[in-house]
Structure formats: structure tokens, C-alpha cells
Amino acid sequence: MFPEYDVIVVGAGHAGCEAAAAAANMGSHVLLITMNMHTIAQMSCNPAMGGVAKGQIVREIDALGGQSGIISDKTMIQFRMLNRSKGPAMWSPRCQSDRMRFAEEWRMTLEQTPNVDIWQDTAKEIIVKDNRAVGVKTSLGVEITAKAVVLTNGTFLNGLIHIGEKQFGGGRVGEKAATGITEQLIQLGFESGRMKTGTPPRIDGRSLDYTKMEEQPGDEIPSKFSYTDTPPLTHQRSCWITYTNEKVHGVLRTGFDKSPMFTGRIKGLGPRYCPSVEDKINRFADKDSHQIFVEPEGWSTVEMYINGFSTSLPEDIQYKAIRLIPGFENAKMFRPGYAIEYDYFPPTQLKLTLETHLIGNLFFAGQINGTTGYEEAACQGLIAGINAHQNAHELDAFILKRSEAYIGVLIDDLVNKGTEEPYRMFTSRAEYRTLLRQDNADIRLTALGHKIGLASEARLVRVQEKIANTEVILEELQKVKVTPNEVNPILAEIGTSPIREKQPLYQLLKRPDVEIEDIKKLSESFATFLNGFNEESAEQAMIKVKYESYIEKERLMVEKMNKLEDLEIIPNFDYDKVPALSFEGRQKLKTIRPHTLGQASRISGVSPSDVSVLLIHIGR
Template sequence: MHSTYDVIVVGAGHAGCEAATAAATMGSSVLLITMNMHTIAQMSCNPAMGGVAKGQIVREIDALGGQSGIISDKTMIQFRMLNRSKGPAMWSPRCQSDRVMFAQEWRDTLERTMNVDFWQDTVSEIIVKDDRVRGVKTSLGVTISGKSVVLTNGTFLNGQMFIGEKTFGGGRTGERSATGLTEQLVSLGFETGRMKTGTPPRVDGRSLNFSRMEEQMGDENPGKFSYSDTAALTKQRSCWITYTDESVHNVLKEGFEKSPMFTGRIKGLGPRYCPSIEDKINRFADKDRHQIFVEPEGWNTVEVYVNGFSTSLPEEVQHRALQKIAGFEKAKMFRPGYAVEYDFFPPTQLKPTLETIKVANLFFAGQINGTTGYEEAACQGLIAGINAHQNVHEKEPFTVKRSEGYVGVLIDDLITKGTEEPYRMFTSRAEFRTLLRQDNADLRLTEMGHKLGLASDERWANTKAKQVSIDRLTQLFRETKLRPEEVNDWLVNRESAPLREKSTVYSLLKRPEIETADALTLLEMASTAAENELQSYAKETVEQAVIELKYDDYLSRERQNAEKLSRWESLEIAPIFDFDNVKALSFEGREKLKKLRPRTIGQATRISGVSPSDISILLVYMGR
């Protein structure tokens, strides 16, 4: 190994893998330390990537030059674009992944990445001198020097696992917890808390009766995550849907007295948006059934993931309840579900770069920050890895604004508002979600990735060419006109008002009853020349051009609001600003500002407890 590394990444989950590849690709020497080389990029929970808002994050990671999108494309077994019935801002790509292939592809990628070294061990201590990180110490007694350290410990910090009345140390089934690090960080002045998460049982697909379930097939023309030349799926595996009922709930209730959640043995905060099955029954007592997604774990395995049945009840209760579900009457269980409780560090202790405020060049990413989900972890790892490299090489810090990406929304939410439950991304968290669509992540972020040295020259050239095509198509839609006799019958069939005079394709696309996919039909009716020209463009490019035209009023409004926000963000608050000197501030506002130390007026406006009048007072005090 090197005597000193530019970046030491602790943990090889989704955050750690993105951090290591980013820093190494940018030119830093990187050491990736993991407890087990055979569980790199393990999908500890469901074998899937993307979903509502999460799919947008994966596309943003890809646009910046990260790897999660590429690896998802190479290892998916099914692809679906969710929310197609809603507006384009809600469309979200999701794939079912091959669990084993996903982890192997990540390891192959890391091993192909120059500048990445590996060390199998557990980090028990970070070395800090003069409030700056200097390296790490491991449980084997090895001291490794590093100019920066990225902690991506996942659920392993003092991890405790629960199955019924059984409790044992661990951050994941079959793997021990990491101890000592939390205590040291607390001694350095960091605040800490406890959170919990869980996972459902895995079952033998050969023992299931799929004829009693609803088949959920992938898209007829499957898409992908990466903007690169990864191949689209040519074959897919189906998922399935079934439901619990009162008989299932009654069996589960028998085990409540042994549930670690109800007996109070689990103290940590759980994910509100992904509750355990016992929590669903308790919180939604009025519902007589709950949906269960039956998801295959890969191409060449019979193992099935029972999504929606996360539980920490005794294993015999889990098995009896499973066999009451339609299609699961003869189900054989590979392993039971369990809950895991672990330490996290409130993310208000971080800068926008994910560097800690208390210790220079120490970064936190992933579940250590109180988030949940592979995608949320991966994007944090990418940002932390980028900034670890930037710090070490004395370059400008890198951040993504709220108006530029879901990545920016996530990090700003974390460092400004903190979180009292595992943070999960939703489209509703983004005030500019019409701008932050999954289809345009490359146009928003590839230039940034290229400047950092992550996105290749070829990727940037392709993005610029795509923008030229969109501009040309936009012009084509604005210029192409239709006569009433060409289109009126079609409009009437679509329950849309007929034309009285010539009209452009653009104006027709503005009608709410005319869908994005209708652009092709309109051009075909207009002229052969326009239709022929359209055939030379990629389907995604045509779709994006139509979206930009159809929603340009909304997009224009959002861009104006984003510009206003940008002005607030440009008003910086000095790190040494003394809020106690501003006597007119409310007591709560002053205390929150002193604790969270916002870097800009924009960030201050998003702090709970800081009122509009507090902001006005600050602006007056700052001479604004």
C-alpha cells in the first residue's frame, strides 16, 4: 500500500463505491476499506434500483459521471418507467436487478479503476490532529495515513439485529457490527442518534403458486438509466403482486407480544414510508389487506424477495403468516426477515460538500447521515468522493443546487433541516421538479461532470449534440402547420376542438388532451418532409423536445423562481457572523441560526423556526 492515501473510503456499499471511483477517476490515490471483500455493493434490501424520485437520482449520478446507472443497466432483469399516466415530472425509471451480478459488476468496475487499492478490515478509529483527519486505525491494529477520509458505514455502527426475542450484534445478516468509531466521534463533539431499518424474508420461488398472483411485466420497449451506450434489455423477468388479508394479519398479531418494535427493545427511528408489516397492521387498522410485491432476485436463482413484508417478528410467526398469503400456501423460507438498529449522525453537522464542520477533510455519506435507500446513498458517496479529491488537491468545492438536481435537494434538506427519521427522496421534496425531470439530467449536469474530469469528452460531445437536435426539433414543431381538413377528424376523435384555420404543431401540443406521444402523429399528418426528418432523431430526443414545448409556460415560471432562489443563495453569511448581535431576531430563530450556521440567506430561509421576519432583519443588518 501507499504510505499515505489522498482519500480513504470506509465501507464498500453504494456510497463507498461511488466515492472511491469518483475520487480515483479524478486522479486521487484511494484506499477502499471494507469488512468483507465478498459483499462489495451488496443489495442488502430489495434487488432494485430507481423508483419515484430515486430513478431521477440514478440518472443524475450517471450524468455527473458516476457508475450506478451503468451498472444497473448491465445487471437489470426488468425495466419499468413508473407514473407514465402522470406528467413528465413524475416519470421515474425503475429496474429489477440481479443481486449477484450487480455486486460483481461493481467489484469488477472498482478493480478496473486505476488508483483504487483495497483493504479488508474494520476501521475502529480515525486519526485526528489539530481538528484535521490524518488517517485511520483498524481492528487489526494497522495505522493507515490519509489526507481525507470518507465514512460510509451504512447500518454497521453499533449495529444490533432483531428477530423476535432474539438480539445479536450485526449490521447485516451474517456480518458483524462496527464498534468504537461512534464513541470516538462523540468524544470529538459529534451528536449521534439511533435509527432502524428492516428487511423481509426471502423465499424459494419453486414453492410459490404464481397462478394465484397478478403478473407485473416490464415495459414493452424497456428503457435504461445511463446516457452512455449501454445495451437495452432484450428479455425480461416478470414480478408478481399479491395481497395480505385478515387471516395473515391475525397470525402476525399473535407475535406482537414478542415483537422488538412493540416491546420497546428497538429505540431507533424507523422509515415512515417503508414500514414493517406489523407496523402497517398497527397504524392502518382500517385496512383489511396490504399489497405484496413478489420480486425475483436474479436470472439464475429461485430466491424471491417479498417486498412489502418487512418484519422482525419471530421466524415461526413469519413463516405461518406467509403461508396464509395467496400463492404462498406452500412457501419455503430461505431466511427470515429482521430489523437492524444502528448509529447515525444528524447531518446538520455537515457542510454542503458533506465534509464535517468539526473535523476538516472528514466526510460522511449514506446511512450514517440518516438516509435510506441505495440511490440516496450513492449520490452522497459521489459528492463526498468528489469533494474529498477537491479538498486534497486544493480545488474549488463542488455542490449541486436545489434548482439543478435532486442530488442538491437531498443534500440541502439534510444539512439544513436534518432528519428525525430515515430520509427518503420523493418528487414532492423538489420545488422545481418540472425542471428536474429524469429525461434531462444529462443536459443539466453533464457539463459539470465533464469539468470535474468524471464525464468523458465523448459523453459531453453527445450531450451537446443532443441539445442541438432538441433545438432543431423545437423549431420544426413551431414552423410546421396543419390545415383544418388534415387534422380535424383526428382532433374530434380525441375530444379536442377542431381548427378553423391553419395551426402549428406547437400550438396543438399545448392542448392538455393532446399527449406527448401525439407529436409524431401530428407531423405525419402535416407533411412527409417533416415526418422524414423526424425519423433521424432518437426517440428520447423527440420526447424531450415535445416535453419542453408542451410545458414551456410551467418551465419558464420555474426557471424564474429558480433565479430568485439563486439570488438568495448568492447572499453569503460569513462563517464568523455573530447572530447574538442581531437583537431583533426571534429567540428561536437566533438559536437555530447559531446551531446550524447557514452559509447563505437562501439556506437560512429553509431552516425550520427561522421566520420571514428573521430573514428581513438579517437582510437589513447585512445592508441588503
């Protein structure tokens, strides 16, 4: 019934969809197995993509040739560039998405990808021969073979849903949990754990009073995620902001004795940076209010997502409390919030390719690795899909360094440090964040994506033009010089100090309070010249000028660190034959099996003296 596939992807969430699309677009014959074809790429929690550091990840996925940015652009209902008041390293794109259209667009994309087959079933077992994954068995008793298998099971592995004192099996509300895989992986020698996440109630938007809330519109001139010609957003839907109060908190506290979080029924750790509302009022008892974001679920639906009110309290307590929030006095609930516990596998059991150490050609991506968030899942799916294809065709591994992408930071963190709570990406996790900006993801990554056959020739040409145009603009900024008489009156209007002698525009643009639009006012000839270039190239030039010293400083740090990154450690290196290694260092090195000395230096428990000892033993 089934041919032998190059790659089987288990699970069609954000990780699974990116994995299937990447492997197929690179030339592999892919089977995507999902428990329900109607929930492909379901946004299980908030209807949004991007955000702080997450937006950078979506742009990186797009730059490499992935799909999340394109699909987000096609289905967004609002766009905002966060942190505009800060430096460009912090600028983070975020969009509100139409939940139903997002899932539909992903399904249509997969159906129109020639090398992707879809099968609705549940994978119950990995077929393993000679310590290599060679296929899967399903609940229908079907055996399907492949050269590589990617597991992207999300929250479905032995998923358990909690609402107050009620609990029932499920991977998402209304959908059954997946069993069998965890038990088999443990038998094979894998270590597993439990994690928890949660979601807020959904409310009928027709029952809300928006006059009691603050409107949060999108950007006046909305941008987008993809570097391709996706359609611009011409109109937007607003979000709204309101606040909890002491009355809300008082009602919520009456349910604490029935809260699965406080009674110990939930064993798994939840996301530190996205706590439930009961956790917030318990941990921050001194605060008398918490911000609530009211987010529309799409263009046409009246359903509202209540961001900031994630909870697993009994449904009657949720209902009483939410009606005490300003604007929610007559709120009607579509469904209550809930918490979900699920199995994950500590990611220190993986290589940087996301292939497991124990079983060859078996890859893990997404929440199975202990992460939280659509964007974190999608980028892992992309890397796992790429490397599953590379393995299936006996090609070189594809690994991104920490200095190349937030995706590289995320995977490096997971593999070397592991995680005991849901891992979320932040700009602070990236030591080279001035280099890893959202505006230059294409410059950093598109050539790499093109080299492995994922990013198209058209994408490569486009980024080459952007680089060339940026250089031309920088040359012009150096070339055009202005006199005090010409520009001092305009500089006074801007609120910056006058010049005393002729200066190039390049020097004036270095000032913190002078923007590219101001430079156009200072020189009519430069303004005319700049009309021949797109906004992206002009922005690149401005950032390069203003942050030149910071960028150079980080570049030198990368150069220094890359000396260790370039020193490879052979895969079967015998750490037991190096007596000078510390006991903890040896144990961690044997478990994680670092690819390079740079990776070894970032493993928790491996000391600088251990790294020095290894340097000697690998002949440096």
C-alpha cells in the same frame, strides 16, 4: 506498507463505492476499506434501483459521471417507467436488479479503476490532528494516512439485529457490527442517535404458485438509466402481486407480544414510508389486506424478495403467516425477515459539501446521515467523494442547489432540517420538480460534472448534440403549418377538436391529448424530418412544448430565489453580534453555519425577520 492516500473511504456499500469511484476518476489516489470484499455494493434489502424520485437521483448520478446508472443498466432483469399516466415531472425509472451480478459489476468496476486500492479490514478510529482528519486506524492495528476521510458505514455502527425476542450484534445478517467509530466521534463532540430499518423474509420461488398471483411484466419497450451506450434490455423477468388477508393478520397478531417493535426493545425510529407488515396491520387496522410484491432476485436464482412483508416477528410466526398468503401455501423460507438498529449522526452537523463542521476533511455519506435507500446513499457518496477530492487538492467546493438537482434537495434538506427518522426522497420534496425531471438530468448536470473532471468529454459532446437537436425540432414544429382539410379527419380519430384555420404543429402539440406520434400522422414531411433524430431529442421537444408555461413559471421562481442563494455569508460570521436575531434563530445559525442567505432561510427555526436582519448586516 501503505503510501499516503488522497482519500480514504470507509465502507463499500452504495455510498462508499460511488465516493471511491468519483474521487479516483477525478485523479485522487483512493483507498477503499471494507470489512468483507465479498459484499462490496451488496443490495442488503430489495433487489431494485430507482422508483419515484429515486430514479431521478440515479439519472443525476449518471449525468454527473457516477457509476450507479451504468451498473444498473448492465445488471437489470426488468425495467418500468413509473407514473407514465402523469406529467413528465413524475415519470420515474425503476428496475429490478440481479442482486449478485450488481455487486459483482460494482467490484469489477472498482478493480478496473486505476486509482482505487481496496483493503479488507475494519476502521476502528479516525486519526485526527489539529481538528482535521488525517487517516484511520484499523482493527489490525494498521495506521493509514490520507488528506481526507469519507465515512459510509451504513447500518454497521453498533448494529443490532432483532428477530422476535432474539437479538444479536451485526451490521447485516451474517456479518459483524462495527464498533469504536461512534464512541470516538461522540468524544470529539458529535451528537449521535439510533435508527431502525428492516427487511422481509426470502422465499424459494420454486415453492410458489404463481397462478394465484397477478403478473407484473416490465415495459414493452424498456428504457434505461444511463445516458451512455449501455446495452439495451432484450428480455425481462416478471414480478408478481398478491395480497395479505385477515387470516394472515390474525397469525401475525399472535406474535405482537414478542415483537421487538411493540415491546420497546427497538429504540430507533424506522422509515415512515416503508413500515413493517406488523406496523401496517397495527396502524391500519381497518384494512383487511395489504399488497405484496414478489420480486425475483436475479436471472438464475430461485430466491424471491417479498416486498411489503418486512418484519421482525419470531421466525415461526413469519412462516405460519406467510403460508396463508395466496400462492404461498407451500412456501419454503430461505431466511426470515429481521429488523436492524444502528447509530447515525444528525446531518445538521455537516456542511453542504458533506464535510463535518467539527473535523476538517472528514465527510459523512449514506445511512450514517439518517437516510434510507440505495439511491439516497449513492448520491451522497458521489458528492462526498467529489468534495473529498476537491479538499485534498485544495480546489473549490462542489455544491448542487435545490433548483439544479434532487441531489441538491436531499442534501439541503438533511443539512438544514436534519432528520429524526430515515429520510427518503419523494418528488413532493422538490419545489422545482417540473425542472428536475428524469429526462433532462444530463442537460442540467453533465456540464457541471465535466467542469470538475468527472464527466467525460464524450458525455459533454453527447448532451450538447441533444440540446442542439431539440432546438432544431422545436424550430421545425413552428415552421410546419397544416390546414384544416389536411388534419381535421386525423384530429377526429385522435378525439380532439378540429382546427378552423392554418396552424403550426407546435400549437397542436400543446393539446393534452396530442402526442409526438400523432404529430407524425398530421404531417408526412415532419415525420420524415423526425426520422433523422433520436427519441430523446424528440421527447425533449414534446415536453418543452407541452409544459412551456409551467417550466417558465418555475424558472422565474428559481431566478427570484437565486438572489438569496448568491448572497454568501462568511464562514466565521459572528451571529452573537447581531442582537436583533431571535434566540432560536441565532442558535440554529451558529450550529448549521449556512453558506448562503438562501440556505439560512430554509433552516427550521430561522424566521423571515431573522433573514431580513441578516440581509441588513451583510450589507444588502
